[in-house]
Amino acid sequence: MTQSTLKLVVTDQAFGNTRHEQAxxxxxxxxxxEYQCRSEEETRSAVQGAHVVLNNFAPLTRRVLEVMAPGAVVIRYGVGVDNVDLIAAKDLGVRVCNVPDYGIDEVADHATAMTLALVRKLNRYDAGIREGEWKIDRMVDGVRSLRETTVGLIGLGRIARSYATRMAVFGCRITGYDPFVNDDAARAAxxxxxxxxxxIASADVLSLHVPLTPDTRHLIDADALTRMPAGSIIINCSxxxxxxxxxxxxxxxxxxLSGAGLDVFEQEPLPADSPLRHSFSVLMSPHAAFFSNASVEKLQQLASEEALRGLRGETLRCRLV
Structure with a gap:
């Protein structure tokens, strides 16, 4: 393979520029x-013969992966890779990487901000005042002290631990579950x-910090929600x-439940007919927890550095498959 045959493709991005990738x-x-692919067919056409592919949310199915160059490298902008068929990638010899070490503080900040707003019921006060109300008891039915709040974590990765540190400052009790983290490491955090x-059964605030896999899909279902304490809150920035x-x-x-802070949804953008749109108890953002000027710059830089290693045939930094 000669350098002149190499091909780098950006399937989709939401950053406004691709200067690092072009460099x-x-x-x-x-x-x-570069493209803004949405469908499987658009993505399949875009990556035909590509040696390195940078991907945001476009679907990387078996049909898409099989038209890439032999030994191609896929780099996902971000941590999760649930839009990539990892089994097919392994079968086809396509190497898949992610960028796990950017935006940690931003996501932890975002989850914390959502938690504080919902525990303090700022959304309800705001809505009440806009409707002409002023009496507290007509806007809320009580507010739990943060110092009497148990924050439960499902998943104890870097973002979860950063979020736990923030919430502990407010006097919250922090509990957590992660089958891949031993008890001593959890306590140290x-x-x-x-x-x-x-x-789940003890958390006044339940915050999710796990990847989406067949085993974790609908981890929080009707049964789990029923087992949460009355008046509890769920936070999902994963x-x-x-x-x-x-x-x-x-x-x-x-x-x-008294509230939910959601940065992510089963279908994005959130469908117009979703009942979540009409609940004043839901605080929503458009998959933006990672976002800051600094984090976006770092994400593109790290992804592009990995792309360069892929083009050069060097050892990949964050290979998953």
């Missing part, structure tokens, strides 16, 4: 192309280890498919 291609005299069921949105809407409508 990586230029450094190896590779052809460069300021987290009281528990079983998953115990975390992956939308972790929560059964129909069950969540029902729990909010019936008042079992």
């Amino acid at each position: 990586a291609a230029q450094a190896e005299a590779a052809d460069f192309a 300021g987290v009281e280890p528990m079983s998953r069921d115990e975390v 992956r939308g498919g972790l929560v059964d949105e129909t069950a969540l809407s029902d729990a909010l409508r019936h008042g079992h």
Whole structure:
């Protein structure tokens, strides 16, 4: 393979520019192309013969992966790779990488901000004032002190631990479950280890920090929501498919949950007919928890550096498959 045959493709991006990516291609005299693919067919056409592919949300199915160059490298902008068929990638010899070490503080900040707003019921005060109300008891039915709040974590990775540190400052009790983290490591992070069921059943605030896999899809379903304490809150800045949105809407409508902070959804953009749009108990953002000027710059830089290693045939930094 000669350098002149190399091809680097960006399937889709939401950053506004691809200067780092273009610089990586230029450094190896590779052809460069960028798209805003949404469908499988658009993506399949875009990556035909590509040696390195940078991907955001476009679907990388078996049909897409099989038209890439032999030994191609896929780099996902971000941590999760649930839009990539990893089994097919392994079968086809396509190497898949992610960027796990950017935006950690941003996501932890975002989850914390959502938690504080919902525990303090700022959304309800705001809505009440806009409707002409002023009396507290007509806007809220009580507010739990943060110092009397148990925050439960499902998953104890870097973002979860950063979020735990922030919430501990407010005097919250922090519990958590992660089958891949031993009890001593959890305690060292300021987290009281528990079983998953115990975390769910005792959390006034339940925050999710796990990848979306067949085993974690709808991890929080109707049964799990029923087992959460009355008046509790759920925070999801990880992956939308972790929560059964129909069950969540029902729990909010019936008042079992007092609120939900959602940065991610099962379908994005959130469908116009989603009942979540009409619940004043839901605080939503458009998959933006990672976003800051600094984090976006770092994400593109790290992804492009990995792309350059892929073009050069060097050892990949964050290979998953």
